[in-house]
Amino acid sequence: MKRPRIGVFKFTSCDGCQLSLLNLEDDLLGLVDLFDVAYFREATDKPLKGKFDLALVEGSVSTERQRDEIVDVRDRSRILIALGACAVSGGLQALRNWASLSSYTHLVYPSPLDVRALSTSTPISDHVYVDFELWGCPISTSALAETLTAFLLGRRPAIRGYSLCMECKRRGIPCILVSRGEPCLGPVTRTGCEALCPSFGRPCYGCFGPKEDANVESLMRHFQNMGLTAKECLALLDKMNSYTYRKAHLESRS
Amino acid sequence: MKVDRKVIRVDSLSRVEGEGGIVLEIRDGTATQVKVTIFEAPRFFEGFLRGRSHAEVPDFTARICGICPVAYQMSSVHAMEKIFGVRVDPSVRDLRRLLYCAEWIESHALHIYLLNGPDFYGLESAWASKDYLPILTRGLGFKKLGNGLLALLGGRSVHPVSVCVGGLTQVPRKKELRAFLPEVEKAYEASLKEIAWAAALPFPEPDLDTAWVSLVHDEEYPMNEGLMGCSKGNPMPMEDFLSAVQEYQVGHSTALHAGVRGDSGLEPYLVGPISRLNLNHDKLPMEIQGAMKSSSIAVPIRNTRMAIAARTVELAYALYEAARLIRRYEEPEKTCAPYEPTAGEAVWVTEAPRGSLLHRYRVDEAGYVDSCTILPPTSQNLAHMEKDLRLFVERFADKPSDWIRKEAEKIVRCYDPCISCAVHVIRVS
Numbered sequence: 258m259k260r261p262r263i264g265v266f267k268f269t270s271c272d273g274c275q276l277s278l279l280n281l282e283d284d285l286l287g288l289v290d291l292f293d294v295a296y297f298r299e300a301t302d303k304p305l306k307g308k309f310d311l312a313l314v315e316g317s318v319s320t321e322r323q324r325d326e327i328v329d330v331r332d333r334s335r336i337l338i339a340l341g342a343c344a345v346s347g348g349l350q351a352l353r354n355w356a357s358l359s360s361y362t363h364l365v366y367p368s369p370l371d372v373r374a375l376s377t378s379t380p381i382s383d384h385v386y387v388d389f390e391l392w393g394c395p396i397s398t399s400a401l402a403e404t405l406t407a408f409l410l411g412r413r414p415a416i417r418g419y420s421l422c423m424e425c426k427r428r429g430i431p432c433i434l435v436s437r438g439e440p441c442l443g444p445v446t447r448t449g450c451e452a453l454c455p456s457f458g459r460p461c462y463g464c465f466g467p468k469e470d471a472n473v474e475s476l477m478r479h480f481q482n483m484g485l486t487a488k489e490c491l492a493l494l495d496k497m498n499s500y501t502y503r504k505a506h507l508e509s510r511s
Numbered sequence: 512m513k514v515d516r517k518v519i520r521v522d523s524l525s526r527v528e529g530e531g532g533i534v535l536e537i538r539d540g541t542a543t544q545v546k547v548t549i550f551e552a553p554r555f556f557e558g559f560l561r562g563r564s565h566a567e568v569p570d571f572t573a574r575i576c577g578i579c580p581v582a583y584q585m586s587s588v589h590a591m592e593k594i595f596g597v598r599v600d601p602s603v604r605d606l607r608r609l610l611y612c613a614e615w616i617e618s619h620a621l622h623i624y625l626l627n628g629p630d631f632y633g634l635e636s637a638w639a640s641k642d643y644l645p646i647l648t649r650g651l652g653f654k655k656l657g658n659g660l661l662a663l664l665g666g667r668s669v670h671p672v673s674v675c676v677g678g679l680t681q682v683p684r685k686k687e688l689r690a691f692l693p694e695v696e697k698a699y700e701a702s703l704k705e706i707a708w709a710a711a712l713p714f715p716e717p718d719l720d721t722a723w724v725s726l727v728h729d730e731e732y733p734m735n736e737g738l739m740g741c742s743k744g745n746p747m748p749m750e751d752f753l754s755a756v757q758e759y760q761v762g763h764s765t766a767l768h769a770g771v772r773g774d775s776g777l778e779p780y781l782v783g784p785i786s787r788l789n790l791n792h793d794k795l796p797m798e799i800q801g802a803m804k805s806s807s808i809a810v811p812i813r814n815t816r817m818a819i820a821a822r823t824v825e826l827a828y829a830l831y832e833a834a835r836l837i838r839r840y841e842e843p844e845k846t847c848a849p850y851e852p853t854a855g856e857a858v859w860v861t862e863a864p865r866g867s868l869l870h871r872y873r874v875d876e877a878g879y880v881d882s883c884t885i886l887p888p889t890s891q892n893l894a895h896m897e898k899d900l901r902l903f904v905e906r907f908a909d910k911p912s913d914w915i916r917k918e919a920e921k922i923v924r925c926y927d928p929c930i931s932c933a934v935h936v937i938r939v940s
Contacts (some may be wrong), residue, residue: 269552272528272931273577279625282655286648289638296682298838300625301636304527320552349574350554374553395577424673453666457673457681462570464670492563497574 261310261409261422264296266330267380267485268316268323269350273395274341275299280398284350291409302436309334311408314387317343319378328384331385338404342394346466347500349394354500380500389414393449394464394497399447400449420468421461433460440480440493445471445505466498467505474509515539519916524552524923526626526636528578529930533919534763535900540908545901547893547923548762551930557883565591565852565878566676570834572870572885573670576932578621581661582848582863583736584674586870586874586885590859591676594874596920597850600876602843603678604735609836610674611734611861616657618864619656619667619784619822620928623709624650627819630921631712649705653826656698660691660833678847688837703802703826709823710806715918717906718813719899722771722778723786724891726862732794732828733787735861740790741780744809750858756780756891768894769886779894782866783926784821785812799827813898818925852878863888865927889933892926 265275271284279300281288288294295431298304318327331337354377381387391404391414400416407414421443425432434441435457441460444496445454449465467473477490494502523534530551536544560571568589573580585607592599599607623646625637634640637647658668663683665671673679726733727740738746739755747755750795757777758769770777789811792800803810808820856873873881899922907915 267530268837269554270931271574271577271580271927273574273580276577276621278711279605279621280654280658282658285651286638286644292637297636298523298525299528300526303635303638314883319554322550323552349556349559351569352559353555357560374555378554389921394574395667397667450667454672457666459675459680487585492567493684496570 260291262292263292263297263311263313264305264309264330264334265294265299266296266312266314266326267298268314268327268344268381269319270316270341270343270348272299272315274344274393277340277396277401278313281402284402288405292405307333310336312337313340314338314344314381315340317347317350317378317380318384319375320373321375322373324384326376327381327384336388337381337385337409338389339387339390340391340401341396342392342464342497343378343465344381345390345501346379346498347380347394349497349499351500352495353378355495386409391416392447392465397449418469419448420444420471421435421446421448421450421452421455421465424448425455428452428456430455438483438492440483441483442476442493445473445476445502463494463496463498463502466501466511471505472509473502473506477506515665515730517912518544519912519919521920523914524920524928525925526629527928527930528576529933531923531928531930533900533916533923535904535919537904537908538587542901542904542908545897545904546763546926546931547807547896547900549893549930549933551933556873556885559940560883563880565594565872565874565880568872568880569674569676569904570670573879575885575887576929577669578618578929579614579672579863579865579932580670581610581665582861582868584671585611585861585867587872588676589735589861590857590870590872591874593857593859594851595676595850595853595878596716597848598679600843600845602841602844603682605836605840606664606679606682607674608734609833610661610671612829612833612836613657613660613664615825615864616833617654617661618657619826619829620654622864623705623819623822623826624654627924628929630924631819641894649701651847653698653702653830656694660695663687663691675847677850678843678845680847682842682846686844688840692834694835695830695837699827699830699834702823702830703798705823706802706808706820706827710803710808712819713827714814714816716814717902719815719902720813721895721898722773722780722896723789723811724771724780724782725787725790725867726860727790728794731796732791732832733845733862739860739867741771742786742790743771743778749860749869752860753871753886756886758863758886758890764893769891770894771859779898780891781815781895782888782891783818784825784866785815785818786869787862788812788821788824795824795828796831799824799831802827815922815925818927822927852876865889865932866891874888887929887932889926889928889930892928893933896923896928
């Protein structure tokens with residue numbers, strides 16, 4: 258059987274999600290056996306050529322050039338999977354969507370004119386059709402392994418979409434929100450990290466983005482009743498998945 | 512007379528983190544253009560860090576780099592703790608150093624075996640040849656151990672969650688940490704042989720006289736603390752380093768360049784494993800110094816291509832130090848020291864796997880960020896990479912373009928450039 262050609266593409270990101278591929282240490286040799294890793298700049302010299310059975314896309318779209326590049330990647334690929342918070346949600350850099358770009362560039366670069374960046378950072382799905390989205394900042398390696406296995410078997414990846422609270426209850430972790438009165442995003446956040454932060458004694462800060470039908474508005478009201486200001490509430494949402502939390506917030510208001 | 516001119520381009524560097532390329536132009540044996548082009552999209556961290564709480568900063572800066580998030584968390588929390596006058600528990604200090612060891616292990620193993628190693632065997636990737644598989648397997652073993660330690664201490668290897676201003680949100684039980692010891696000790700023993708392997712790789716000339724910059728520390732091989740050392744001057748407090756160097760913008764790069772102020776103006780300098788080793792080799796345990804000697808690794812190292820050997824020495828050291836820290840670990844009474852935010856400003860430098868990483872923050876009386884500067888290792892190295900390339904190109908100008916192109920890529924790769932980090936150089940307004 259011909260091995261499926263896989264391509265790994267990077268847009269605006271920290272490289273952490275594509276690193277998760279290399280972090281599949283025990284399975285890496287199996288992976289390069291089962292797939293023809295035809296494009297993956299972080300790991301091989303192979304030039305960009307031909308069509309792909311599967312494209313894994315990391316990062317958000319934040320420059321002119323990337324707008325064209327993502328269309329090209331889509332054209333070359335039978336299945337396209339967006340990897341991680343930047344690709345599914347615009348990433349931390351999407352915080353500039355709520356500010357003016359010029360207020361940022363001059364703080365970083367002496368001559369901002371030389372820097373060609375769009376005023377927004379947006380998820381891949383804002384630009385092309387995405388077959389599947391893998392959430393997380395970073396994605397979990399086990400979810401990545403499941404996604405690749407599912408692809409080989411021709412089924413949909415079995416990734417849970419319920420809230421983090423379920424995971425905490427299952428693991429018997431005392432509720433940070435109720436027992437300690439700290440603002441935890443668990444009730445509105447997708448599981449995927451195995452309730453990592455609560456298990457480390459801190460509130461969830463939303464690496465995996467909003468769960469489906471998240472009632473963000475209700476949680477924000479609860480935080481305000483706890484004494485948080487509106488600004489502090491917004492800061493909780495405005496992190497790596499700011500773009501999707503804000504969207505979920507607006508949807509839960511209407 | 513016909514001018515002999517050739518232009519050599521690498522459009523997109525491979526086996527590096529992030530997006531960059533190389534442009535070389537040679538006229539009659541002289542390098543008229545030497546550029547490491549950086550087209551990674553900037554993310555403007557400074558813009559959105561302003562106005563955020565100091566407590567959020569380590570989670571934010573971690574996102575600058577998926578390969579060395581611990582380094583970003585460490586430089587951030589140390590700077591904040593300096594502003595607020597926080598003293599962390601000695602056991603927490605040890606655990607943070609252990610966390611850093613784990614990141615060095617994971618990051619160095621990635622570079623040595625997956626990214627840089629294939630260059631010495633003429634391979635396009637670490638899995639391109641069956642003959643390289645045993646080497647790759649060894650590397651994956653080290654990498655997995657580093658990632659395992661990171662997961663124990665921080666929950667996960669990419670963007671761990673335990674580091675906070677004041678200490679750690681949670682610490683491991685003594686028993687859990689001890690369980691790692693046999694494996695770490697075994698890996699350390701194995702790593703000594705890796706030094707001999709790396710030292711025996713073929714390193715092309717030339718040597719380079721240059722300024723090495725790294726933290727230096729009286730008692731230990733530097734990670735989280737120390738003075739800024741430079742081979743061309745006396746060690747200085749961290750906060751003086753920003754005035755000793757200058758960042759500048761160049762048209763071909765979204766990352767700023769940096770130079771150290773010298774007698775003849777701004778001079779490129781080198782940060783990373785070679786500089787650290789050159790300035791701190793006497794702090795290494797005798798056994799590792801012995802392994803270096805028997806492998807004929809002489810310090811100072813003047814050849815950039817030998818970075819892989821320096822990295823392997825540091826891999827061994829990180830494993831040695833990890834074992835030492837695990838052995839003496841006692842659970843702290845308090846994982847996180849209490850503090851009150853106050854207004855102030857501080858600079859802190861820690862040693863990321865790729866070199867010195869400087870953070871500067873100014874916060875208001877409520878502990879919200881007013882302004883910050885982040886000086887990542889790769890952007891400090893960019894000017895040096897170009898100096899290195901120029902020297903190489905002029906020496907081998909008459910060689911075929913294809914050969915020069917391949918070698919130029921290898922030179923840049925020796926720096927383990929992390930371009931995703933480099934474009935987040937943030938400037939004092």
